[in-house]
Amino acid sequence: MSIELRARDFAVAGSSIRTVTKFDLAEDTKVWWGGVTLLTNLPCGNELPLSSSEVFCEGFLESGTYVRERELSVSRRAVPTLIRKNVHYLIRASLSVGKLDRYGEAFKIVSEKPIKIRSEQRFEPNPVSLTIKGMSFNIEKDAVQPGEVIKLNYKTEGLKLLTVDLVNDSNISCSCPKYAKVCVHIKKNPPEILTTVEEKNPTRGYLSIRVPQYAEHSYNYFWEPTERTQWSQTFGAYSHWYLDITCIKVTGESIKFQIPINIVLPPMEEAGLFEEAKAQNILKGKLLPQSIEVSVEQKEKEKLVIHVTNNTKQELKGVTIKVVGIKEELFETAPYMLGIKRLPTGKEVELNYELREKNVQSFQMSFEDNEGNVITKRIKIKPTKN
Numbered sequence: 328m329s330i331e332l333r334a335r336d337f338a339v340a341g342s343s344i345r346t347v348t349k350f351d352l353a354e355d356t357k358v359w360w361g362g363v364t365l366l367t368n369l370p371c372g373n374e375l376p377l378s379s380s381e382v383f384c385e386g387f388l389e390s391g392t393y394v395r396e397r398e399l400s401v402s403r404r405a406v407p408t409l410i411r412k413n414v415h416y417l418i419r420a421s422l423s424v425g426k427l428d429r430y431g432e433a434f435k436i437v438s439e440k441p442i443k444i445r446s447e448q449r450f451e452p453n454p455v456s457l458t459i460k461g462m463s464f465n466i467e468k469d470a471v472q473p474g475e476v477i478k479l480n481y482k483t484e485g486l487k488l489l490t491v492d493l494v495n496d497s498n499i500s501c502s503c504p505k506y507a508k509v510c511v512h513i514k515k516n517p518p519e520i521l522t523t524v525e526e527k528n529p530t531r532g533y534l535s536i537r538v539p540q541y542a543e544h545s546y547n548y549f550w551e552p553t554e555r556t557q558w559s560q561t562f563g564a565y566s567h568w569y570l571d572i573t574c575i576k577v578t579g580e581s582i583k584f585q586i587p588i589n590i591v592l593p594p595m596e597e598a599g600l601f602e603e604a605k606a607q608n609i610l611k612g613k614l615l616p617q618s619i620e621v622s623v624e625q626k627e628k629e630k631l632v633i634h635v636t637n638n639t640k641q642e643l644k645g646v647t648i649k650v651v652g653i654k655e656e657l658f659e660t661a662p663y664m665l666g667i668k669r670l671p672t673g674k675e676v677e678l679n680y681e682l683r684e685k686n687v688q689s690f691q692m693s694f695e696d697n698e699g700n701v702i703t704k705r706i707k708i709k710p711t712k713n
């Protein structure tokens with residue numbers, strides 16, 4: 328039993344990732360769940376799944392190979408890969424094998440692949456000037472690259488000492504109340520002074536503050552689920568920079584204020600960065616819906632017998648048929664899936680679906696195969712008299 332997972336190495340927040348997964352089953356297998364998930368390991372140790380796509384629901388798969396393509400969306404609000412903050416992402420394809428005689432999972436096999444999530448925040452440079460207690464300060468632009476110099480012009484009176492600290496406040500925040508293991512409160516790092524520049528008895532001139540080459544860029548990310556659930560899982564990361572300015576007057580009075588600064592990265596040059604926004608299908612299924620014939624019989628009160636016939640001119644491989652009952656046109660009953668290694672031309676497959684609920688008037692059949700053909704049909708149940 329093995330899983331092979333293919334996907335690109337990176338994705339941009341706000342786009343999606345195409346995955347192709349090959350599930351190889353050496354023997355007939357009772358399945359509990361199978362699918363692909365994009366996730367990150369949170370700093371507290373919990374996992375945060377950003378998106379997930381199902382391949383197999385509860386059911387039975389014949390031995391053989393099942394190739395499936397799925398798309399994983401990447402939230403626009405995702406905290407991107409941040410190596411310094413140890414934020415990394417991976418795609419996990421998993422197959423959860425069911426217990427033979429009972430409900431639930433017996434064991435799971437997985438295949439994982441790291442992926443880089445990118446999200447670029449842009450900061451336009453702006454001049455800053457301010458006047459405070461008869462003194463004036465200005466900088467030409469508040470967005471600089473690592474290694475650049477910030478030139479702070481000043482005009483003061485009656486000052487004994489002017490001190491400027493370049494400060495970085497950078498942290499990660501995580502709140503995972505939904506896990507049994509409640510998120511440990513992540514210890515906040517205090518703001519860090521990277522550079523200090525002083526001038527004694529200043530009157531008029533400028534101070535040069537060099538941004539260290541190793542300075543982390545500015546960002547502010549905050550992820551929360553799009554659907555408001557009963558628990559609010561959040562995950563954030565920020566890196567804020569500012570000049571912390573202290574003026575000590577000859578009288579002993581001290582005046583403090585801050586000027587926010589953005590440390591920006593040189594623009595990304597990699598071609599094709601935004602081409603991924605509309606991901607293309609990799610598998611090119613092109614069967615016509617009418618070439619897959621579906622019929623149903625209600626043999627007993629709680630049992631549907633569904634026949635699916637291959638009316639195409641080709642043998643279909645790695646076929647799955649998923650059946651879900653529809654109640655009152657709206658509610659779905661527990662799905663069931665059957666996997667068939669090969670379905671030759673003209674042959675049919677029989678699937679027994681147990682109606683665990685009353686008033687199921689129709690059902691939905693979803694067909695999928697290794698070529699990427701996906702056919703979905705809604706069929707009404709006509710009860711047959713015994």
Ligand SMILES: [Zn+2]
Pocket residue numbers: 369370371372373501502503510511
């Ligand atoms: Zn947490």
